Amino acid sequence: MMNANCQALSDAVLIRAPFGGVRVGVHESQLLIELLALPETALVLSSQRNIALESISSNSLINLAAKQVMQYLKQPATVFSVPAQQSGTAFQQKVWQAIAAIPRGQTRTYSQLALALGSGPRAVANACGANRLPLVVPCHRVVAKNGLGGFMQGARNGLLIKQWLLQHELNNDGGYTR
CATH class of the missing domain: 1.10.10.10 (Winged helix-like DNA-binding domain superfamily/Winged helix DNA-binding domain)
Structure with a gap:
């Protein structure tokens, strides 16, 4: 989940999720998504936590991915259409x-x-x-x-x-x- 890259992002959005959050950003022209956990005690209490976008980006790819992540968190039948390219072997x-x-x-x-x-x-x-x-x-x-x-x-x-x-x-x- 590449935490170091996500922490170095200058442009990212945070989505509040029942389990904590989802950070969506771009690093070196590639989309990155990071899942963020609440402390274990808070996880038990957060089952009804609202799904909400904490900020908006000027980057259209980030906003598209954030919109689709929010849709997935509400309805897992969501089909992602954002580019899934990532560097790797x-x-x-x-x-x-x-x-x-x-x-x-x-x-x-x-x-x-x-x-x-x-x-x-x-x-x-x-x-x-x-x-x-x-x-x-x-x-x-x-x-x-x-x-x-x-x-x-x-x-x-x-x-x-x-x-x-x-x-x-x-x-x-x-x-x-x-």
Whole structure:
């Protein structure tokens, strides 16, 4: 989720979300999205937290992405149309394409993606960790064989956000399949 790049953004917007916030910005002409967690005690109390845009950008790409993120947070059937290009190795690009193809309401394990890509689960997990467009490239839909797996490179309360995103899609889609 590339926190260092998001913290260095000069033009970004913040969206208030039930789990904390979503920062949307541009760095070196590429869109970046960062998920921000509330402290664990606040997460329990924030299930009804309003989704709201905290600021507006002069950058049309940022505003378009922010609008689509807000729509997703309200209704996960939202289809993102913002450019999903991000810098990465050829392997990372393959992983991100595979993740983007996972339908809403479904999950895949790191092992399933690794098998499909002829790689190992750890390499897939590392590519997930390098994803700078969570929600657009829905890495929260990639789980471990025996649980949620990782998320947000181990950031505090990252797994709570992953769980919220999966539950949000489940509540609005009728169930998960693997």
